[in-house]
Amino acid sequence: MPVKFAIPKGSLEDATFKLLERSWTRVNRKSRTYRVFLDDPQIIVKMLRPQEIPTLVAEGLYDVGITGKDWVGETRADVEPLLDLEYGRIKLVVAFPDNYRYKDLDAMIADYAKKKKTLRISSEYLITASNYIKQTKSYKKYHGSRDPLIVTPWVRIGSNQKVQVHLSFGATEAKPPEDVDAIMDVTETGTTLKQNKLHIADKVLESSAHLIANKDSLKDPAKRGKIYDIVTLMRGAVRGRKHLHIYLNVSEANLKKLLKTMPSLKRPTVSPLSEEGWYGVNTVILKTDYHKLIPKLRKLAQGLVVHEPRQILELEEIKRDEEN
Numbered sequence: 001m002p003v004k005f006a007i008p009k010g011s012l013e014d015a016t017f018k019l020l021e022r023s024w025t026r027v028n029r030k031s032r033t034y035r036v037f038l039d040d041p042q043i044i045v046k047m048l049r050p051q052e053i054p055t056l057v058a059e060g061l062y063d064v065g066i067t068g069k070d071w072v073g074e075t076r077a078d079v080e081p082l083l084d085l086e087y088g089r090i091k092l093v094v095a096f097p098d099n100y101r102y103k104d105l106d107a108m109i110a111d112y113a114k115k116k117k118t119l120r121i122s123s124e125y126l127i128t129a130s131n132y133i134k135q136t137k138s139y140k141k142y143h144g145s146r147d148p149l150i151v152t153p154w155v156r157i158g159s160n161q162k163v164q165v166h167l168s169f170g171a172t173e174a175k176p177p178e179d180v181d182a183i184m185d186v187t188e189t190g191t192t193l194k195q196n197k198l199h200i201a202d203k204v205l206e207s208s209a210h211l212i213a214n215k216d217s218l219k220d221p222a223k224r225g226k227i228y229d230i231v232t233l234m235r236g237a238v239r240g241r242k243h244l245h246i247y248l249n250v251s252e253a254n255l256k257k258l259l260k261t262m263p264s265l266k267r268p269t270v271s272p273l274s275e276e277g278w279y280g281v282n283t284v285i286l287k288t289d290y291h292k293l294i295p296k297l298r299k300l301a302q303g304l305v306v307h308e309p310r311q312i313l314e315l316e317e318i319k320r321d322e323e324n
């Protein structure tokens, strides 16, 4: 049974293709058609905007998808998150103009309420922004349980005219202070905020790209198997990126000492060389441990070979997840 797979077009696109290329052996993209072909014809892939993917997956138009976790929350889509893909890491923040002295959004809401001023916030994340505003102490104190007014070109929702969330179509950082008082936007390196003379007031959430699935597709035995093929390969690729496979030669005299502190997935493989008194050691280590090992390896080992594994597949663990 084929499964439909939606992948993001836009700022998550390049990193998504890199991961697909590590997960499958052939990834062909037909330019301008937004269709992508993997070496598995049972996986039908299409590129779509990440903001639309959670709803499309929740409604079953796609069985699986890749999108930012932020948009799963914003759309309140009822989907199953299967895997953190660990790229597209961003923070969603509330930011103020540099010359504003408010400590955070709560303080700004309180001051505007006392002065009876209308507070305007611009964001692409209307629901996240509205919910975040509503849970602040000062909003509850001055505005109660009324919903902030959400303003879009088509509809206005919410009754509280004094606190407004305006839909942004991008270039959000350009809007304060003339058009809005604050923004809720995504920041990655912080450069855009800085160049527009804005600073972070509140950290709302962190997000990264996730693999998500339709809940009914996961219950369908024919589709579940194929979805778990996708999870297996992608999880292997995510894990592979964080590790190094190292091979080295060591003399019998140094072997024990070396093994004592040598990291591994389970235990290093030790095999005798064709020369007596020498061994080959194979192991997989975290990239972050590599530089710490070098001084020890220089003393104890010889002939170090280092590879980046394409994938590390935790078959046992994935099988357990699939059966649950």
Ligand SMILES: Nc1ncnc2c1ncn2[C@@H]1O[C@H](COP(=O)(O)OP(=O)(O)OP(=O)(O)O)[C@@H](O)[C@H]1O
Residues within 6 Å of the ligand: 009, 010, 011, 012, 050, 051, 067, 068, 069, 070, 071, 088, 089, 090, 170, 186, 187, 188, 207, 208
């Ligand atoms: N530097 C970044 N800026 C914005 N979104 C990012 C960034 N890095 C990752 N993302 C994620 O990408 C998704 C949004 O996609 P995308 O950036 O394509 O839309 P956009 O903000 O409308 O930008 P554009 O219109 O320039 O494509 C969100 O899930 C977001 O968390």
Ligand SMILES: O=P(O)(O)OC[C@H]1O[C@H](OP(=O)(O)OP(=O)(O)O)[C@H](O)[C@@H]1O
Residues within 6 Å of the ligand: 011, 169, 170, 171, 172, 173, 185, 186, 187, 188, 189, 190, 191, 192, 193
């Ligand atoms: O913290 P930084 O590294 O500067 O990145 C964050 C900026 O990148 C994105 O904008 P994008 O280029 O997608 O344009 P947009 O504002 O039109 O969405 C995002 O909306 C921020 O504006």
